[in-house]
Amino acid sequence: MQKKTVLIIGGGAVGAIAALNLEAGGLAEVTLVLRSNYKVVNEKGYSFESCDHGSIKAWKPSVVRNTIPDVKKESLPLYDYILLATKNIPDVPPTVVDLVTPALPSNNTHTTIVLLQNGLNIEKPFLSSHPKTPVLSGVSLIGSAEPSPGHIVHDEPDKLFIGAFSNPNISSSLAQSRAQDFFKIYSAASRTQCTYSPNVLHDRWRKLVYNACLNPICAITGLDSGRIRLAEGALNGLVRPAMREIICAAKAVGRVELDEGIVKWTIEMDPLESYLKPSMQQDLDKGNFIEFENLLGEPLREGKKAGVEMPTLEVLYQLAKAIQWRNKERRGMVDIPRKK
Amino acid sequence: MQKKTVLIIGGGAVGAIAALNLEAGGLAEVTLVLRSNYKVVNEKGYSFESCDHGSIKAWKPSVVRNTIPDVKKESLPLYDYILLATKNIPDVPPTVVDLVTPALPSNNTHTTIVLLQNGLNIEKPFLSSHPKTPVLSGVSLIGSAEPSPGHIVHDEPDKLFIGAFSNPNISSSLAQSRAQDFFKIYSAASRTQCTYSPNVLHDRWRKLVYNACLNPICAITGLDSGRIRLAEGALNGLVRPAMREIICAAKAVGRVELDEGIVKWTIEMDPLESYLKPSMQQDLDKGNFIEFENLLGEPLREGKKAGVEMPTLEVLYQLAKAIQWRNKERRGMVDIPRKK
Numbered sequence: 140m141q142k143k144t145v146l147i148i149g150g151g152a153v154g155a156i157a158a159l160n161l162e163a164g165g166l167a168e169v170t171l172v173l174r175s176n177y178k179v180v181n182e183k184g185y186s187f188e189s190c191d192h193g194s195i196k197a198w199k200p201s202v203v204r205n206t207i208p209d210v211k212k213e214s215l216p217l218y219d220y221i222l223l224a225t226k227n228i229p230d231v232p233p234t235v236v237d238l239v240t241p242a243l244p245s246n247n248t249h250t251t252i253v254l255l256q257n258g259l260n261i262e263k264p265f266l267s268s269h270p271k272t273p274v275l276s277g278v279s280l281i282g283s284a285e286p287s288p289g290h291i292v293h294d295e296p297d298k299l300f301i302g303a304f305s306n307p308n309i310s311s312s313l314a315q316s317r318a319q320d321f322f323k324i325y326s327a328a329s330r331t332q333c334t335y336s337p338n339v340l341h342d343r344w345r346k347l348v349y350n351a352c353l354n355p356i357c358a359i360t361g362l363d364s365g366r367i368r369l370a371e372g373a374l375n376g377l378v379r380p381a382m383r384e385i386i387c388a389a390k391a392v393g394r395v396e397l398d399e400g401i402v403k404w405t406i407e408m409d410p411l412e413s414y415l416k417p418s419m420q421q422d423l424d425k426g427n428f429i430e431f432e433n434l435l436g437e438p439l440r441e442g443k444k445a446g447v448e449m450p451t452l453e454v455l456y457q458l459a460k461a462i463q464w465r466n467k468e469r470r471g472m473v474d475i476p477r478k479k
Numbered sequence: 480m481q482k483k484t485v486l487i488i489g490g491g492a493v494g495a496i497a498a499l500n501l502e503a504g505g506l507a508e509v510t511l512v513l514r515s516n517y518k519v520v521n522e523k524g525y526s527f528e529s530c531d532h533g534s535i536k537a538w539k540p541s542v543v544r545n546t547i548p549d550v551k552k553e554s555l556p557l558y559d560y561i562l563l564a565t566k567n568i569p570d571v572p573p574t575v576v577d578l579v580t581p582a583l584p585s586n587n588t589h590t591t592i593v594l595l596q597n598g599l600n601i602e603k604p605f606l607s608s609h610p611k612t613p614v615l616s617g618v619s620l621i622g623s624a625e626p627s628p629g630h631i632v633h634d635e636p637d638k639l640f641i642g643a644f645s646n647p648n649i650s651s652s653l654a655q656s657r658a659q660d661f662f663k664i665y666s667a668a669s670r671t672q673c674t675y676s677p678n679v680l681h682d683r684w685r686k687l688v689y690n691a692c693l694n695p696i697c698a699i700t701g702l703d704s705g706r707i708r709l710a711e712g713a714l715n716g717l718v719r720p721a722m723r724e725i726i727c728a729a730k731a732v733g734r735v736e737l738d739e740g741i742v743k744w745t746i747e748m749d750p751l752e753s754y755l756k757p758s759m760q761q762d763l764d765k766g767n768f769i770e771f772e773n774l775l776g777e778p779l780r781e782g783k784k785a786g787v788e789m790p791t792l793e794v795l796y797q798l799a800k801a802i803q804w805r806n807k808e809r810r811g812m813v814d815i816p817r818k819k
Contacts, residue, residue, distance in 0.1 A: 359699060360801040369815050370804035376797035412819040450790035457716035458798070461700040464710035475709050479752040 142168045143219040143324055146208065146242055147200075150176065152283040153255060154224030155185055155291050157325075158200045159192055164327025169200035170208065170218070176288035177205040189293035191330040209241040218242065220321060222253040222277070227261055228428050230463065231472075235261075236268045247272050248309075251317045253301075255279055257350050258433025259343055259441060262304035270308045273317045276339040277301055278346055299325065300336040344389035345397060348405045349417070350434040352381035355455045358419035358429060359462070365414040368406065377451065378406060384449040388442030419459075428466055431459035482508045483559040483664055486548065486582055487540075490516065492623040493595060494564030495525055495631045497665075498540045499532055504667025509540035510548065510558070516628035517545040529633035531670040549581040558582065560661060562593040562617070567601055568768050570803065571812075575601075576608045587612050588649075591657040593641075595619055597690050598773025599683055599781060602644035610648045613657045616679040617641055618686055639665065640676040684729035685737060688745045689757070690774040692721035695795045698759035698769060699802070705754040708746065717791065718746060724789040728782030759799075768806055771799035 145161055147154050150173040161167040173180055184197035208215055221242055227235055235256075243250055248271045254261050255277035262274045282295025301322045303314035315337065322335040336342055356377050357367055367373050382402045389395040409415040419429040439452045467473045483506060487498050490513040501507040513520055524537035548555055561582055567575055575596075583590055588611045594601050595617035602614045622635025641662045643654035655677065662675040676682055696717050697707055707713050722742045729735040749755040759769040779792045807813045 356798075356801075360798055361805050362801055366805070366808065366815065367801070369813075370801045370808075372797065373801045373804070377794070377801065410819070412816050414818050451794055454717070454791055454794035457712065458696075458700055461696075461702055461707070461710045461713045461717065464713070465701050465706070468706065468710075473709075475706065476752050478754050479750070 140166065142166055143320075144168050144170070144216070145220040145222055145324075146170045146172065146218040147222045147224055148172045148207065148238060149174075149223065149225035150180065150203075151224070152285040152291055152293070153279060153281060154222075155187075155285070156189065156191075156281060156283050156293055156297055157222060157224055157255060159185070159187060159189070159195070159198065160297060160328045160331050161325060162200055163192060164324060164331075166324040166327045167220075168202075170202035170204060171200045172204050172207055174205065176285070177203070179289040181205075183289065185289050185291055187291045187293060189291070190295065191293065191297050192328070207238060207241045210244070212241075217244075217247065217249045219249070220251050220253055222255055224255045226422075226428070226430055227254075227256040227258065227433055228430055229264070229432050231428050231467070234264060236264045240268070243269060243272065245269055251275060251321065253277050253321060254304075255299075256433070257346060258430060259347065259437035261433055262306075266306060266308070270306075273309060273314045274304045274306065275301060275314075275318050275321055276304050276343065278336075278339075278342040280346075296330075296332055298332045298334075300334050300342045301325065302335070302337045302339040302342065304339055338395075340393035341395045344385070344393055344395045344438075345401065347389070347434065347438050348382050348385050348397065348401050349408065351385050351438050351452060352378055353405065354417040354419045355429075355431060355435055355459050356381065357417045358423050359455065359458055361420070363414045363416045363420065364409040365411040368411055374406065381451045381455065382406075384442065384447065384452050385438060388438055388445065388447045388449065391445035391447050392438075392441040423462065423466075426466060426469070429459060429463060431456065431463060435459055480506065482506055483660075484508050484510070484556070485560040485562055485664075486510045486512065486558040487562045487564055488512045488547065488578060489563065489565035490520065490543075491564070492625040492631055492633070493619060493621060494562075495527075495625070496529065496531075496621060496623050496633055496637055497562060497564055497595060499525070499527060499529070499535070499538065500637060500668045500671050501665060502540055503532060504664060504671075506664040506667045507560075510542035510544060511540045512544050512547055514545065516625070517543070519629040521545075523629065525629050525631055527631045527633060529631070530635065531633065531637050532668070547578060547581045550584070552581075557584075557587065557589045559589070560591050560593055562595055564595045566762075566768070566770055567594075567596040567598065567773055568770055569604070569772050571768050571807070574604060576604045580608070583609060583612065585609055591615060591661065593617050593661060594644075595639075596773070597686060598770060599687065599777035601773055602646075606646060606648070610646075613649060613654045614644045614646065615641060615654075615658050615661055616644050616683065618676075618679075618682040620686075636670075636672055638672045638674075640674050640682045641665065642675070642677045642679040642682065644679055678735075680733035681735045684725070684733050684735045684778075685741065687729070687774065687778050688722050688725050688737065688741050689748065691725050691778050691792060692718055693745065694757040694759045695769075695771060695775055695799050696721065697757045698763050699795065699798055701760070703754045703756045703760065704749040705751040708751055714746065721791045721795065722746075724782065724787065724792050725778060728778055728785065728787045728789065731785035731787050732778075732781045763802070763806075766806060766809070769799060769803060771796065771803060775799055
């Protein structure tokens with residue numbers, strides 16, 4: 140069987156493990172596009188301490204690049220898959236569609252997009268820009284970090300849920316077969332816990348119980364996922380009300396029934412005494428932008444449209460938006476009147 | 480006329496101007512209790528750049544101390560007034576009642592307390608601890624800062640509204656005459672804009688339109704009172720909804736009718752291009768505790784008790800509470816399990 144070609148955009152803690160795992164399975168040839176860690180990885184390769192793959196030094200995928208391939212200009216064959224493992228921040232250009240465009244003709248039917256990104260409605264921009272392109276959902280529960288460029292510490296197993304986003308412009312059997320094919324090549328390496336999971340909305344809403352709630356609450360308060368459980372009143376005053384709003388919205392919007400136990404399970408997902416910082420908190424600590432639109436804005440807008448009352452998420456969203464503006468202003472992306 | 484004795488506790492940007500103004504008026508003899516700036520002020524005095532009092536160097540009130548007078552042990556006569564100009568943070572000991580107790584016997588009727596502090600229900604602890612002590616409300620709209628210890632920059636006039644808190648244990652005429660007397664000695668210096676204002680609840684709720692809304696919103700988002708007006712969506716998404724909740728609560732709880740124009744007036748109170756940080760934001764920047772219980776918690780609790788829906792303030796309160804916990808934990812006031 141000929142190997143599938145996979146272009147992975149983003150080689151941080153999540154993309155690097157995806158690259159390693161895909162090549163370890165032997166069914167894929169990976170081209171990895173890097174930005175901030177390109178120089179280090181291109182010269183010395185990655186070093187991994189991985190609970191799934193062991194300790195590995197000086198590893199590189201088949202191809203490492205620092206630009207998105209321009210398939211037309213470079214006369215490259217279309218990739219079988221383009222996997223996006225960058226942050227997805229639609230309110231800060233470039234959008235992921237803009238990012239991927241040089242490697243993906245707008246009339247493409249060959250390449251399948253895999254969005255290894257969080258949040259809701261992230262497939263929607265591709266439905267307009269690349270209407271006939273199958274788009275897959277990758278919901279990852281991995282624990283992985285990049286404490287220094289090119290050094291990946293992967294300490295929670297790579298649990299990945301793969302399914303096809305619904306797309307009225309292509310047959311659902313085509314979309315599903317692409318999802319099953321990608322599931323196969325991603326599962327080929329023995330230790331990975333990859334699941335073919337056609338109920339994409341269920342998987343996405345389930346993860347939003349964490350990502351629309353604990354994630355922004357920790358970011359805004361500066362309390363990690365352990366401390367938020369210790370701070371008097373924070374679970375009952377903030378976390379649980381927010382989670383209950385997501386559970387109601389999941390039901391109203393996506394016909395997704397989340398078990399009542401999901402609240403307890405999600406709160407206790409990160410071990411208390413690890414004092415782990417959710418992604419938005421890490422991003423704010425570094426002065427980076429936060430993925431608040433897909434993680435918080437979209438579920439809020441969808442929930443409200445479906446008539447769900449979401450007062451807690453509304454305020455969290457507005458605060459996150461103001462905090463994002465602050466970071467834009469600090470980076471000179473917004474002009475303000477001079478101080479008098 | 481014999482001068483009145485005034486013990487002022489707290490000689491920061493607000494207390495220092497009160498001390499200066501009271502002695503400038505010639506009707507009061509001030510004993511000022513300092514903590515962090517005691518050494519500097521005791522040795523060199525204050526320097527002022529004051530829009531009301533001009534440029535003054537090496538100034539000290541009649542008495543400067545670094546402890547609360549213990550009137551019994553030190554055989555001191557009771558003060559006519561004790562003016563509190565410290566922060567009022569009931570969730571962090573000592574309480575203001577504990578602070579003042581050495582200078583105020585529990586059966587006192589002679590001394591009048593003046594609370595030059597913000598928020599709601601701040602007189603309530605004294606009703607229990609010192610039931611027969613008249614307590615006055617001082618609502619200040621001063622703009623004053625202490626950029627370095629003992630150096631006071633006072634750039635917005637000292638507008639002070641004085642009235643008596645209601646106290647069922649003493650006659651209202653007694654309480655009012657104390658308020659009028661204090662108003663007189665505070666007004667004796669020509670430039671100060673002191674007003675005798677018996678509708679204490681009106682003045683306090685009016686200031687809460689700023690202090691329960693803009694103040695925590697700026698603190699939580701890290702946007703000052705200018706930037707919060709520039710950040711897209713923040714006024715309509717956060718500030719105005721919060722202010723409308725306070726307006727409803729003021730009406731329901733205190734029968735206080737605040738003009739609809741109060742929202743615009745309060746938003747525009749700080750000049751945009753001054754980019755002023757409200758007090759809670761300044762406190763958080765310095766790692767200090769915030770006055771969120773009196774400024775946000777009390778109006779929220781009172782409003783909810785009166786049946787007002789306050790979803791915005793509820794979330795702001797819970798976030799402020801979590802942020803306060805974070806600062807307590809950083810200062811070692813809370814024990815948490817060791818990191819694994």
